[in-house]
Amino acid sequence: MNLAIIGTGYVGLTTGTCFAEVGHNVVCVDNNAEKVEALLQGRVPIYEPDLEDMIVSNVSAGRLEFTTDLAAAAEKSDIIFIAVPTPPNEDGSVDLSYIEAVSHEIADVLRPEFGYRIVVDKSTVPVSTGSKVAQVISRYAHRGVEVDVVSNPEFLREGSAVSDLMNPDRVVIGADSQRAMDMMKRVYQPFNAPIVEVDLHSAELIKHAANSFLALKISYINAVSAVCEKAGADVELVAQGIGMDKRISRNFLNAGLGYGGSCFPKDVKGFIHISEQLGAPLELLKEVERINAAQLERFLDRIREKLWVLRKKRVAVWGLAFKQNTDDVRESVAVKLIRRLCEEGAHVSAYDPKARENAERELQGYSVNYCDDMYECARGAEVLIVATEWKQFATANLVKVRELMHLPIIFDGRNLLHGENAVHAGFEYHSIGRKSLYPSRD
Numbered sequence: 515m516n517l518a519i520i521g522t523g524y525v526g527l528t529t530g531t532c533f534a535e536v537g538h539n540v541v542c543v544d545n546n547a548e549k550v551e552a553l554l555q556g557r558v559p560i561y562e563p564d565l566e567d568m569i570v571s572n573v574s575a576g577r578l579e580f581t582t583d584l585a586a587a588a589e590k591s592d593i594i595f596i597a598v599p600t601p602p603n604e605d606g607s608v609d610l611s612y613i614e615a616v617s618h619e620i621a622d623v624l625r626p627e628f629g630y631r632i633v634v635d636k637s638t639v640p641v642s643t644g645s646k647v648a649q650v651i652s653r654y655a656h657r658g659v660e661v662d663v664v665s666n667p668e669f670l671r672e673g674s675a676v677s678d679l680m681n682p683d684r685v686v687i688g689a690d691s692q693r694a695m696d697m698m699k700r701v702y703q704p705f706n707a708p709i710v711e712v713d714l715h716s717a718e719l720i721k722h723a724a725n726s727f728l729a730l731k732i733s734y735i736n737a738v739s740a741v742c743e744k745a746g747a748d749v750e751l752v753a754q755g756i757g758m759d760k761r762i763s764r765n766f767l768n769a770g771l772g773y774g775g776s777c778f779p780k781d782v783k784g785f786i787h788i789s790e791q792l793g794a795p796l797e798l799l800k801e802v803e804r805i806n807a808a809q810l811e812r813f814l815d816r817i818r819e820k821l822w823v824l825r826k827k828r829v830a831v832w833g834l835a836f837k838q839n840t841d842d843v844r845e846s847v848a849v850k851l852i853r854r855l856c857e858e859g860a861h862v863s864a865y866d867p868k869a870r871e872n873a874e875r876e877l878q879g880y881s882v883n884y885c886d887d888m889y890e891c892a893r894g895a896e897v898l899i900v901a902t903e904w905k906q907f908a909t910a911n912l913v914k915v916r917e918l919m920h921l922p923i924i925f926d927g928r929n930l931l932h933g934e935n936a937v938h939a940g941f942e943y944h945s946i947g948r949k950s951l952y953p954s955r956d
């Protein structure tokens with residue numbers, strides 16, 4: 515099928531590439547000319563495992579193109595996907611101006627002679643946005659243009675986006691027209707995934723409800739981790755014990771510094787806001803947010819308790835990305851942590867395998883010593899903080915790290931390192947929801 519994707523970011527670029535991989539002809543559109551130029555020259559603007567090779571092979575097979583020309587893309591595509599940002603407003607509501615702008619542009623360029631078109635919202639939006647998109651198109655499009663609007667929320671995870679897209683647990687399609695539903699099913703037929711066929715509004719709600727539930731699971735285990743710390747229990751064992759119950763599952767029960775990233779914080783906020791607007795407020799999700807924020811504060815308190823005054827303390831931070839296998843630092847807890855440490859006068863060194871460039875932009879005005887190597891980052895530090903769960907940190911040579919550091923203290927904000935190994939290397943080891951471990955004195 516001939517498909518256009520408007521917005522060539524984490525979602526648009528990976529989705530477009532995977533659609534091409536299964537045989538569709540895809541044109542990815544972005545209004546950021548620099549980004550499109552980079553892609554045309556074979557440079558991929560984001561880091562996502564396996565993505566680059568897949569882009570190269572599909573471009574050379576002639577199934578994947580990049581352009582800034584939305585009109586040309588709309589003319590030759592049966593289906594137009596919208597994958598533009600939906601960031602939060604100050605009041606927690608969702609900024610839908612990008613969606614509105616693209617809807618308007620689509621309305622401007624469609625012509626009756628192109629034939630029937632489907633406009634698909636892939637961005638995460640509050641319930642009933644699809645109806646507004648349909649309204650904009652019917653208001654501004656030329657007479658005789660025939661369009662259906664569909665919701666097809668995306669569930670990929672950054673860091674494993676290609677594999678998530680190629681093997682989805684389910685594909686949600688929300689359409690109020692059978693013709694649109696049938697065409698959308700053809701798009702996804704090569705993926706061999708279960709398709710959840712629902713109405714437009716239910717599809718939109720599924721995405722907000724799913725992300726909020728995952729955030730709730732994270733906050734739940736984080737709240738339990740605080741109890742474990744007081745009680746001298748081990749949150750990892752508790753998570754294992756409850757996670758083996760199939761009704762609960764072990765996924766998303768990792769205690770840590772809290773959820774971050776471009777989705778969970780804004781989607782929880784967005785869901786709270788729309789629920790309030792609709793008169794059915796989701797108070798439960800406010801507690802999810804409160805627990806999430808408290809997790810970083812509790813961690814900082816424990817570091818202060820150990821180091822006393824943070825001013826002039828040399829702190830090494832491993833990790834800047836909001837999670838492993840991505841260069842994305844949007845709403846990264848690691849970045850928030852560094853801001854707080856700098857504000858208290860600590861001398862911060864930081865290392866991340868992929869996210870340095872984005873973090874430098876995000877932390878402009880903060881004096882951080884960015885390192886090219888995790889060992890160099892630890893040199894001379896009085897405490898090492900693990901802030902992102904990159905695999906290479908888990909397998910670091912801790913004896914070498916110990917030799918490089920000034921004081922032997924680790925705060926593992928992701929429960930990533932093997933505590934016993936850290937202790938054998940001579941460290942005192944502090945983590946989340948578990949007893950601190952200390953080297954024996956003999």
Ligand SMILES: NC(=O)c1ccc[n+]([C@@H]2O[C@H](COP(=O)([O-])OP(=O)(O)OC[C@H]3O[C@@H](n4cnc5c(N)ncnc54)[C@H](O)[C@@H]3O)[C@@H](O)[C@H]2O)c1
Pocket residue numbers: 520521522523524525526543544545546549597598599600612615616636637638639668669670671672776777
């Ligand atoms: N990132 C994720 O993990 C993820 C997962 C599922 C859903 N989502 C949702 O998908 C949507 C997109 O997220 P993202 O992370 O890909 O964002 P992103 O910022 O990485 O990409 C958005 C792209 O849209 C482009 N754009 C903005 N306005 C445009 C316009 N008028 N015309 C053409 N291009 C335009 C931007 O230049 C950018 O390249 C959001 O609603 C997000 O909530 C994201």
